[in-house]
Amino acid sequence: MKKHTISALVENHFGVLASVAGLFSSRGFNIKSLSVGETEDPSISRMTIVAKGDDRILEQVMKQLNRLVDVIKVIDMTVQDYVDRELLLIKVSTSKAARSEIMEIVHVFRSRIVDISPSTMTVEVTGTEAKINAIIGMLRPFGIKEIARTGKVALLREVKG
Amino acid sequence: MKITGAEIFVESLKKEGVEVLFGYPGGVIIPIFDTLYDEQKIRFVLARHEQAAAHAADGYARATGKAGVCIATSGPGATNLVTGIATAYMDSVPVVAFTGQVKTTMIGSDAFQEADITGITRPITKHNYLVKDVKDLARTIKEAFHIATTGRPGPVLVDIPVDVTMGSAEFAYPKQINLRGYKPNTDGHPLQIKKVAEAIRQARRPVIYAGGGIILSNASEELRTLAEKTSIPVTTTLLCLGGFPSDHPLSLGMPGMHGTQAANLALTECDLIVAVGARFDDRVTGKLDAFAPHARIAHLDIDPAAISKNVKVDIPVVGDARRTMEQLIAVVEPRKRNGWNDRVDAWKQEYPPTYVPSDAVIKPQYVVEQIYEATKNRETVISTEVGQNQMWAAQYYKFSRPRTLLSSGGLGTMGYGFPAAIGAQLGRPDAVVFDIAGDGSIQMNIQELATAVQERLSVNIAILNNGYLGMVRQWQDLFWNKRYSATDIEVAPDFVKLAEAYGAKGIRVTDPGKVREAIEEAIATDGPVILDFVVDREENVFPMVPAGKPISEMIGGLA
Structure with a gap:
């Protein structure tokens, strides 16, 4: 079972998200992550969907997506060269003693501390899924209180030469 | 000048050339019905249940090729349309359904x-669509008809809140x-078309597998030309019956679970399938792993x-059935009959559809044959319900022209046939229309007798009455040790009296010698007629491929 990153340009109106989600759910397909936002054209949104499944089923889902009137274009990023990023907010328990160690990790991961309290620190991280998973792994021993992840956003690379 | 949303609705329908509208009124849809009250150009047909309005629109669409249109109120009116919409969706029928909705400001409040x-x-x-602004109404209706009738057709629903129909806007x-x-x-992509032509040139044992897309794109002539130019035998699915003449020398009949042995053996042994407007439904393929094991597959859709x-396709061609076949006919080399054609013909000779005739009891197959004999020289539309009646109609009525069979193939909706027949009769007033029904399914929309009487429609219902939910009973007979759980429905109304109660005519037939005479009488009668044929109770539909078995393994009915 391969993980696929699907990018869909869709009409920016109500009901579209439900139709897209419905295509996945009616086939018993779990969406790993989904992010939606406006594009350079405010009448168009981009959905970035990460889903796991065998190639045949995913091909079918892509075709079904294409069939939706409100879906303008669908790309399977996975078979092409693309850049992707995810945003993570993570709230970690800290004691006074642990703070500097956490700050060191934050520094190594080129991330930022965006909130601090006597007993917690909240860290903002952007990066690939692997990087996000890595910093979560590093911070786990301190005690993770809460996590919010955006899910992946992705764009194809401009192919040159 | 501004006009109301309700007026925009009616004017838009007229722009789309809508002549008949099927539906049922209710609270929030009154503004539209009020406007329809004065409308001369659109014939409104009052169904007695919204589901029947949707099926009637579907039957109208299948019989005429135009979009069928239905309308219902919000809430239960709308949910009653659902089975009809799903039926049209599964069989790719252009239906536009309109529903009333509560005021935009009340949506989501459990009003x-x-x-x-x-x-x-x-x-x-x-x-x-949910139309939230009266200014969007005309454009939405235009889009709805466009989407329903183009590409792979299908139903489109437009939900219109009552403040939109009561609002007003400029109409353009x-x-x-x-x-x-x-x-x-x-x-179709020319390169892909060439590949199909080349595959046909190389094939020694080709078969054309034609589906509902042939009817939907009016491609019967092209199918015939392609088959004749290449001498390729043609199997037509339930939804394609009539799309290729069943008496044509190249016709194999229907494939699949209750198909012909010739079609199923041909699909199993062929080395090339040219599928056109078909979708490899499980009722056609049987056990997938054993389906067409030696064949390359070209699929035009x-x-x-x-x-x-x-099924994995080797040569995909995306395009309209008629257009892609035209393209294919232009480049394909003529092919002569070979030993394969002889083999296929031998199968047809060896395994014709058969049943054991009787003088004592009416055989359901005989009724269908007699309906065929009585109507074969007239313009006729046959609709069916779902179950044994549907399969006997498919096996024993010799369809030769497109848009002569209306049947719920994909969803398999009992209760479809009668309202579909009403829709068909309205779309084709000169046609003789028969609904071939079972005693179970006819009771699912029997209330439409009132519609047929009110509209003075000469729709004929032939009930193959065996006192069972016959197809389920057949499965119980063959695979469930004859444990007839919940399938005995001998407690039923007297269908003759029921017809009379609605102001229609009813004729009961128990003698095989009187079958034809009753059919002729029904045809000659103005207004709806119920023919209650009391048939052999435990007759089964054969041949049959048990569910999940390869289609080459047919049981029963083999001479």
């Missing part, structure tokens, strides 16, 4: 008769549509998602 019908119908419509029906996410491809969905 009286509120249902989220766009949410409910999302997986069973090709597209749907758009001439053009620009849907950037919807641009169906009608012409308007819907890219239909290609390689169930």
